[in-house]
Amino acid sequence: MSELTPVLTARWGMPDSWRLETYRRDGGYQALAKALTMEPSALVDEIKASGLRGRGGAGFPAGMKWSFLPKPDGGPRYLVVNADESEPGTCKDVPLMMADPHLLVEGIAITAYAIGCDHAFVYLRGEVVHAYRRLMGAVEEAKAAGLLGQDILGSGWGLELTVHAGAGAYICGEETALLESLEGKRGQPRLKPPFPAVAGLYARPTVVNNVETIASVPGIVARGVEWFTAMGTERSKGHGIFSLSGHVTRPGQYEAPFGITLRELLTMAGGIRAGHELKFWTPGGSSTPLFTAEHLDVPLDYEQVAAAGSMLGTRAIQIFDDTTCVVRATARWMEFYAHESCGKCTPCREGTMWLWGTVLAIQEGRGKPEDLDILADIPASIVGKAFCPLGDGAPSALTSSMRYFRSEYEDHIHLGGCPFDPAASILLEEVAL
Amino acid sequence: MTYDAQVAERLEAEFAEIQARYPQPRSALLPMLHLVQSVDGYVSPDGIELCAMSLGLTPAEVSAVATFYTQFRRTPGGTYNLGVCTTALCAIMGGDAIFERLAQYLGIGDGGTTPDGLFTLERVECNAACDYAPVVMANWEFFDCQTPTSATALVDGLRAGQDVAPTRGPVRLRTFTEVARTLAGFDDGLAGEGPSAGAPSLAGRDVARDQGWQAPAADQRGRKGAR
Numbered sequence: 035m036s037e038l039t040p041v042l043t044a045r046w047g048m049p050d051s052w053r054l055e056t057y058r059r060d061g062g063y064q065a066l067a068k069a070l071t072m073e074p075s076a077l078v079d080e081i082k083a084s085g086l087r088g089r090g091g092a093g094f095p096a097g098m099k100w101s102f103l104p105k106p107d108g109g110p111r112y113l114v115v116n117a118d119e120s121e122p123g124t125c126k127d128v129p130l131m132m133a134d135p136h137l138l139v140e141g142i143a144i145t146a147y148a149i150g151c152d153h154a155f156v157y158l159r160g161e162v163v164h165a166y167r168r169l170m171g172a173v174e175e176a177k178a179a180g181l182l183g184q185d186i187l188g189s190g191w192g193l194e195l196t197v198h199a200g201a202g203a204y205i206c207g208e209e210t211a212l213l214e215s216l217e218g219k220r221g222q223p224r225l226k227p228p229f230p231a232v233a234g235l236y237a238r239p240t241v242v243n244n245v246e247t248i249a250s251v252p253g254i255v256a257r258g259v260e261w262f263t264a265m266g267t268e269r270s271k272g273h274g275i276f277s278l279s280g281h282v283t284r285p286g287q288y289e290a291p292f293g294i295t296l297r298e299l300l301t302m303a304g305g306i307r308a309g310h311e312l313k314f315w316t317p318g319g320s321s322t323p324l325f326t327a328e329h330l331d332v333p334l335d336y337e338q339v340a341a342a343g344s345m346l347g348t349r350a351i352q353i354f355d356d357t358t359c360v361v362r363a364t365a366r367w368m369e370f371y372a373h374e375s376c377g378k379c380t381p382c383r384e385g386t387m388w389l390w391g392t393v394l395a396i397q398e399g400r401g402k403p404e405d406l407d408i409l410a411d412i413p414a415s416i417v418g419k420a421f422c423p424l425g426d427g428a429p430s431a432l433t434s435s436m437r438y439f440r441s442e443y444e445d446h447i448h449l450g451g452c453p454f455d456p457a458a459s460i461l462l463e464e465v466a467l
Numbered sequence: 468m469t470y471d472a473q474v475a476e477r478l479e480a481e482f483a484e485i486q487a488r489y490p491q492p493r494s495a496l497l498p499m500l501h502l503v504q505s506v507d508g509y510v511s512p513d514g515i516e517l518c519a520m521s522l523g524l525t526p527a528e529v530s531a532v533a534t535f536y537t538q539f540r541r542t543p544g545g546t547y548n549l550g551v552c553t554t555a556l557c558a559i560m561g562g563d564a565i566f567e568r569l570a571q572y573l574g575i576g577d578g579g580t581t582p583d584g585l586f587t588l589e590r591v592e593c594n595a596a597c598d599y600a601p602v603v604m605a606n607w608e609f610f611d612c613q614t615p616t617s618a619t620a621l622v623d624g625l626r627a628g629q630d631v632a633p634t635r636g637p638v639r640l641r642t643f644t645e646v647a648r649t650l651a652g653f654d655d656g657l658a659g660e661g662p663s664a665g666a667p668s669l670a671g672r673d674v675a676r677d678q679g680w681q682a683p684a685a686d687q688r689g690r691k692g693a694r
Contacts, residue, residue, distance in 0.1 A: 171658030286670025
């Protein structure tokens with residue numbers, strides 16, 4: 035039985051949890067003080083040894099990413115934190131930045147020191163203004179306390195931190211689109227290579243990491259690699275936030291070692307909504323193939339979720355019970371990708387429109403039997419042919435839902451309508467005034 | 468350009484302030500456009516021209532950027548931007564019903580603005596608060612765990628000029644233009660207001676507390692929580 039391991043979430047809910055004073059009282063910024071006594075290369079080695087993998091979905095080892103930067107040439111090197119949290123189902127970084135922004139600021143300072151960067155950025159999605167206030171407030175407090183700015187803690191090293199609000203575009207969660215956007219352009223992805231490590235922001239060496247990744251760094255530096263690797267599985271080390279949403283008794287954020295199962299998480303969260311059964315769920319957001327009740331015991335780490343046919347993604351577990359029409363959910367996800375496709379490449383721009391239109395027609399009772407053949411074909415025209423991962427992930431819910439629930443698509447076509455009552459899926463009771 | 472000299476002068480000074488945050492001035496364009504919205508309520512032709520002049524770009528280049536992002540309005544809108552999340556999870560948990568009720572209540576559709584200029588209604592995509600579904604974003608503040616009735620009550624409160632508090636945000640909801648200025652990076656002094664976190668954010672922490680679970684101690688070599 036796995037137990038929860040609050041590390042990133044430990045201070046959430048404390049009075050004034052977002053203030054420097056609260057953070058310092060709990061040991062905050064001691065990891066930075068320790069890091070500044072170390073060689074930067076030793077810090078990179080430590081993060082490599084911890085096995086910390088990127089928490090933004092792809093799971094690339096963070097220390098390895100840092101070590102890909104070319105040798106210093108005297109010019110600037112940048113750290114850009116990806117706080118564009120937009121993958122449907124993903125809701126962990128925003129509460130982290132609202133409750134404990136100094137944890138992120140400390141992680142940024144340590145990481146920037148490790149990679150030889152003196153100007154870092156947080157690219158925050160613009161639609162969460164209170165998270166922006168809390169981050170800006172933390173930066174001001176840290177500056178005033180000598181934890182950012184020039185000569186940090188008397189080390190002679192300095193760091194400027196700019197918190198930047200985006201303006202609404204899912205694609206900016208893709209790292210090269212994010213960099214384009216941070217340069218004041220349309221957020222469209224760049225061709226890779228060159229990777230950001232070589233030519234990132236302003237064509238300079240750049241590390242782009244997710245909020246949760248960077249927020250995990252102070253813990254590793256302060257408590258050690260062995261502490262971190264004592265949690266998790268063989269190749270998915272450490273703690274991570276698992277976000278439960280939907281038809282579950284107590285939705286929310288559950289921080290646990292990698293390898294916990296949904297069955298265990300559901301026990302902690304009070305189970306599926308009373309009187310109902312689990313029908314399908316996303317292990318890591320809407321870009322990861324759906325799972326069903328047969329996957330309740332899959333250990334949630336990168337390898338074992340992949341072996342079971344999906345992806346761990348951002349551990350954004352969206353839970354739907356037996357009242358839910360999977361065709362309706364899929365139609366809405368397809369609309370999301372059609373809306374968010376940046377339009378740069380044809381397979382994604384056109385393919386997502388076709389997916390949406392075809393699934394919507396079926397859901398609304400306008401579908402024809404041959405539509406199922408079209409839906410079986412289109413993903414092959416997008417996946418692997420799109421310019422960036424948005425297209426690759428777009429058909430996931432469709433392909434997997436047709437695998438597990440094909441008869442539901444057929445029913446919609448034969449009945450000429452949706453057999454489900456949407457009112458039965460609504461979560462919250464209407465309170466009469 | 469129809470900005471009066473004073474407004475143009477202030478905007479230019481603040482554009483320069485924003486640009487100073489970045490190694491290259493063009494990085495300031497998104498916050499500059501937020502700032503334009505804080506003056507005009509949308510990305511106006513004048514605002515586009517002023518941004519272009521400030522950065523040495525053409526108005527077409529600025530428009531190309533402004534039209535890419537959903538938070539930038541192309542036409543004037545309401546004092547309160549009501550965004551109902553209708554991505555799959557929120558939609559199914561009640562977002563569709565909330566949107567329908569609000570559309571009926573306000574007499575406008577997706578993207579519409581009420582004749583009194585008070586409300587713009589939008590369907591928005593996932594806003595990173597799925598554990599609080601269904602969610603309504605009013606001027607980009609969280610109104611969590613909504614129902615059609617709570618959403619129309621929000622409208623009633625704002626219409627009556629009452630102070631309305633987001634679930635996780637400042638104690639009083641600000642206007643669209645005020646929030647746009649914050650998004651341009653100008654401190655509004657409200658960071659200290661509102662809770663640390665809402666109940667769902669704390670769900671796991673509460674279970675751990677009840678069970679006496681915590682992360683391993685720094686010096687522990689055991690395999691707690693390992694599988």
